[in-house]
Amino acid sequence: MIQIAALTKRYGDFIAVDDVSFTAEPGRVTGFLGPNGAGKSTTLRTVVGLAEPTTGRATVLGRRYADLPNPGLEVGVLLDASAQHGGRTGRETLVLAQRTLGLPRTRVDEVLELVGLTRPEARRRVRDYSLGMRQRLGIATALLGDPAVLVLDEPANGLDPAGIRWMRDLLRSFADGGGTVLLSSHLLAEIEMIADDIVMIGNGRVVASGSKATLLSGATTLARADDADALGAALRAAGHDATPTGDGAVATDAGLAAAGRVAFAAGLPLTELRAADGSLEEMFLALTAGTQRDGATAQPTTGAAA
Amino acid sequence: MTAAGTTPAPPTSAAAARSSARVPFHRLLDVELRKTVDTRASAALLAGVAGTAALVVGALAVWGREDELGLAYLAGSVAYPLQLVVPMVAALAVTGEWTQRGALTTFALVPRRGRVVGAKAAAGLLVAVATSLFSFALSALGTAVGSATRGIDPVWDLSLDAAARLTLLLVVATAVGFAFAVVIRASAPTLVAYLLFMLILPPLSSMLAAVFDGYAAVAPWVDLSTTMSVLSGPSVAGEQWAQLGVATLVWVALPLVLGMRRLLRVEIR
Numbered sequence: 001m002i003q004i005a006a007l008t009k010r011y012g013d014f015i016a017v018d019d020v021s022f023t024a025e026p027g028r029v030t031g032f033l034g035p036n037g038a039g040k041s042t043t044l045r046t047v048v049g050l051a052e053p054t055t056g057r058a059t060v061l062g063r064r065y066a067d068l069p070n071p072g073l074e075v076g077v078l079l080d081a082s083a084q085h086g087g088r089t090g091r092e093t094l095v096l097a098q099r100t101l102g103l104p105r106t107r108v109d110e111v112l113e114l115v116g117l118t119r120p121e122a123r124r125r126v127r128d129y130s131l132g133m134r135q136r137l138g139i140a141t142a143l144l145g146d147p148a149v150l151v152l153d154e155p156a157n158g159l160d161p162a163g164i165r166w167m168r169d170l171l172r173s174f175a176d177g178g179g180t181v182l183l184s185s186h187l188l189a190e191i192e193m194i195a196d197d198i199v200m201i202g203n204g205r206v207v208a209s210g211s212k213a214t215l216l217s218g219a220t221t222l223a224r225a226d227d228a229d230a231l232g233a234a235l236r237a238a239g240h241d242a243t244p245t246g247d248g249a250v251a252t253d254a255g256l257a258a259a260g261r262v263a264f265a266a267g268l269p270l271t272e273l274r275a276a277d278g279s280l281e282e283m284f285l286a287l288t289a290g291t292q293r294d295g296a297t298a299q300p301t302t303g304a305a306a
Numbered sequence: 307m308t309a310a311g312t313t314p315a316p317p318t319s320a321a322a323a324r325s326s327a328r329v330p331f332h333r334l335l336d337v338e339l340r341k342t343v344d345t346r347a348s349a350a351l352l353a354g355v356a357g358t359a360a361l362v363v364g365a366l367a368v369w370g371r372e373d374e375l376g377l378a379y380l381a382g383s384v385a386y387p388l389q390l391v392v393p394m395v396a397a398l399a400v401t402g403e404w405t406q407r408g409a410l411t412t413f414a415l416v417p418r419r420g421r422v423v424g425a426k427a428a429a430g431l432l433v434a435v436a437t438s439l440f441s442f443a444l445s446a447l448g449t450a451v452g453s454a455t456r457g458i459d460p461v462w463d464l465s466l467d468a469a470a471r472l473t474l475l476l477v478v479a480t481a482v483g484f485a486f487a488v489v490i491r492a493s494a495p496t497l498v499a500y501l502l503f504m505l506i507l508p509p510l511s512s513m514l515a516a517v518f519d520g521y522a523a524v525a526p527w528v529d530l531s532t533t534m535s536v537l538s539g540p541s542v543a544g545e546q547w548a549q550l551g552v553a554t555l556v557w558v559a560l561p562l563v564l565g566m567r568r569l570l571r572v573e574i575r
């Protein structure tokens with residue numbers, strides 16, 4: 001499990017990550033979606049202790065990453081597939097990590113097979129690798145220690161469609177085995193294909209979060225009550241999908257009337273009940289447009305907005 | 307690439323048990339030593355060090371003045387070129403992490419960055435000491451072969467004391483290169499800074515000393531590149547040890563402290 005709580009990262013006056021909170025649950029693939037420059041990499045760097053947050057905190061498996069004694073055995077990390085020494089062979093890159101972690105030598109061959117790099121490919125130097133091969137090598141490094149958590153920054157970059165499907169299957173079975181996966185992407189289609197939960201970020205702020213089912217259904221209702229957790233539980237008990245938005249409201253696929261009845265039956269006074277407008281795709285397009293036009297800021301208006 | 311249809315290893319509870327022990331230092335050292343030979347560039351650098359030593363010893367043994375030929379002379383002569391190249395091995399071990407961006411993986415695996423830097427320092431120390439011993443062996447070979455071919459008696463005049471000082475000289479030089487690397491964290495500028503220290507600082511310092519009387523008095527305390535050369539001389543007096551200690555503080559300890567404070571906190575990207 002990865003918990004990010006009120007994380008803020010400033011570079012001088014510029015706020016790259018602005019009060020970001022979300023949780024990546026075990027058994028699920030959490031997709032961290034946002035246009036280029038949204039703050040995804042900065043957030044992930046903070047999670048694995050390569051950057052200090054200005055305020056807030058992130059924990060992995062209940063601890064700060066830097067406090068994990070041998071983190072490679074608990075968390076697999078791939079932040080930038082091109083950040084590997086070009087002069088080393090693929091195999092040597094893995095051997096260095098294997099020796100650091102104190103694993104048997106045979107583990108290197110196991111992960112090479114897992115990511116589909118052949119022996120002749122593993123003997124080549126990393127500078128001669130395509131981006132797709134580097135992604136596979138980086139994922140091999142991440143999987144080496146048989147971790148319970150994966151943190152992957154844009155791991156599908158450079159993969160062909162078959163490679164993306166391979167990665168989806170790999171992450172799927174990792175999550176099905178109880179693992180936590182947090183991966184980022186700037187492509188909605190990629191996230192739609194791979195993730196169970198989606199956290200959308202724009203200009204450093206989380207603008208939507210929830211299960212893929214809720215967020216992509218488009219026809220969501222936003223309900224707010226003093227006890228949002230109880231409201232979410234009641235909606236789920238009534239057979240609806242319900243996702244906390246992080247600011248005391250719940251996004252649900254229940255209709256307005258149905259949501260109101262559920263709240264009434266549960267004895268929860270609603271403080272807000274309205275139709276959410278705009279689909280995830282529209283929000284994402286607005287965000288992307290916002291980052292492309294100088295100074296224009298995307299104003300998320302959907303019900304799942306946080 | 308093969309079409310990998312294999313499933314990944316599922317996370318196991320064994321991981322929790324295994325992971326409670328932190329990475330021991332000897333494993334970090336093992337990895338850092340491995341990094342000094344596992345690329346063509348790093349292997350070539352070490353080969354260059356050995357080649358430089360062999361070339362200098364060989365040339366002096368064959369063409370050097372007969373009356374000077376001896377173990378101490380050869381070992382002392384090869385010391386200076388080694389001071390130019392061996393510190394680069396230690397410096398590149400640090401800067402390479404940034405220049406080649408391996409730091410992203412290295413420090414994700416070992417978030418306590420000080421331990422990684424410590425392992426790199428230990429690896430650099432081992433390389434310096436090993437190179438020094440290697441240069442003594444080469445010098446002995448040069449003395450034996452050179453004397454035999456020229457038909458003179460071999461001179462085995464290197465005392466244990468002198469050998470230890472020559473080794474210390476190489477270690478101090480390596481420490482300077484390492485400290486520069488910790489401060490600068492980029493390969494080319496670090497090598498330039500080190501060469502300036504070795505090649506430009508001594509003449510600059512003596513020129514300043516000739517012009518300013520005030521500087522002449524403090525020069526031996528601050529100009530490490532000149533002061534440390536006394537280590538290759540016949541003996542070192544008490545005050546010279548003190549000067550060496552102070553100058554080392556200035557050129558090694560001070561940059562290391564400042565550089566490490568930054569290195570431990572800087573964002574790795």
Ligand SMILES: Nc1ncnc2c1ncn2[C@@H]1O[C@H](COP(=O)(O)OP(=O)(O)O)[C@@H](O)[C@H]1O
Binds near residue numbers: 016042
């Ligand atoms: N070290 C830094 N100094 C200044 N600005 C930075 C730094 N790192 C990232 N940024 C800025 O922070 C924002 C978020 O960057 P990043 O996290 O890389 O976004 P993403 O990964 O979502 O594309 C960008 O506008 C980027 O320019």
Ligand SMILES: [Mg+2]
Binds near residue numbers: 040042153154
């Ligand atoms: Mg990024």
